[in-house]
Amino acid sequence: MAAAGLFWAHWLAFVYVPMEGTMRAAQRIFYFHLPSAWLCYVGFLLCAGASLLYLLKQQSRHDALALAAAEVGLAFGVIVLTTGPLWARAAWGVWWRWEPRLTTMAVLFLIFACYWLIRSFGGDSAPVRKFGAALAVLGAPNIFFVHVAVTRWRGDHPNNIQLEPSMRVALYSTLLVFMVVFGLLVRLRYRVHLEERAAAALSRRLSRLGA
Amino acid sequence: MSAPRAARFGRAVWVILRKDLKVEARSKETLATLALFGAVLAFVFAFGFVGDPAVNLQVTPGALWAGLLFVGSLGVGRTFAREQEDDAFTALTLSPAPRAALLAAKALVNFGLTAGAMALLTPLLALLLHVDLTPHALPLAALLALGAAGFALVGTPLAVLAVGARLPEVLLPMVTFPLVTPVLICGVRGCAAQLGTSVDDDVWAWAQMLLAFDLAAGVGAFLLFDSMVSE
């Protein structure tokens, strides 16, 4: 059922997309790129918020949510950072530009990639979780500073994209679809993490009981 | 903070600071290592980047701040190693002293080490690249000091936490560098503005941003340190 839902969502997004703009085919990338970027930010924001809750309340499920949000955020981040240059090459002629948006995206991605790396390979003890939480909580507001600094450095490049109504529909519907996918993935991942913790606790209990 | 509490906090910081400095003064190991590392870095950057005089001047801010990052992470790594030796992380959770005092003391030590190493690296680099930095000495020093402080405020809590999490030391620079990106950007652009190599010559604005970052990092670290360390 879930697989059917996902495939339907993707098909729908693709059916919308064949409304070409002035950049012809490459413009279509934008419909996936922009929602992915927004949802990537949402994912990392969610991770930072959940991490803060975890630090304040010390409840395991907040940390599980933080981890799930970070993983999904990273997945969308990979999408953004691959579709971005591909779109940029067609739109601006260069693969990368030192713009506030791109730079903050890249730095944010790096911070949460480190978060994920440490959480994956550092084990699942409480200090590791706290370290990760600290990283997430310190990293997210940091981005504000990066953005301000890069804006002052490079100036804001407003992208004057004129959106025709049909393109707007395509964009917003793709956004909607991606939001659904995002929520779905976070919920899935969250459940998996919770179940893994339950299994670990159960296994500890069993070994204590001498099984 | 009320006066007695502030006094207690200050005293705790001073006690820990004195202990660390005493250990440091006895062996002089870390300061010497860092200073020498600074010198080595100056040579590395000179080899890598030296060119025409104009190029040299343009390269200087970037080289200086890259140097600060490397020196800073070495210094913070020393905190890490020292914490591991003393098993200070466990002591932290049992100590009656406010944990923030420990953070303050360690951060101050790191700041001092980084600043000391940069004091050697900067003139040496200027010498090797044939760049005259004396007219810009004060602003550059101020910017570098702010940057070192920012790095210490971000790197020290992470180092202390990493000890508790039993993470390998090599992860520390990887984790700290993205978080100090604002320091890097503001520092490099500020120095470039000071040296006249960029169209923007408002150094004060960049310094203000650095200061804001330092304050925010300090506040964030101190506010959250208790919850990060508690069991």
Add this chain to the structure above:
Amino acid sequence: MSPRPLIGGGPLWALALAPLLALTLLSAPAGAQEATPAAPAAAQGAAAQTPATAAAEAAREARLEELRYQHMWVAFGAVWLVLFVFVRQTYARSAAVSARLDELKGRLALLEGREGREGREGAGANGGARREEG
């Protein structure tokens, strides 16, 4: 955790996607209009040049067009690849942990010497999840 499927709410999907489908059908004619503005512009540009440069221009345009399509396909491929890998990995982990949970519960039941103690197993799993053990 209970063995219900990982994603539920089948009817909800249809409800959510129906308006999207409706929008698709309504916007389809607009797609045809998009293509036409490009053609007159190209015709005007061509009329202002000699036949030789026009041919070179056309060849260059064709190459660029092909490149754009390539970009698009790579981008879409990347999106689907990432999402597919992510979903597959999630499902693999979910299956593994469900299997492990079942096995552990089986051992617990065996240990307790009783079959089907729903309450005990539920409390055990919940209590384990709530306790923060470093």
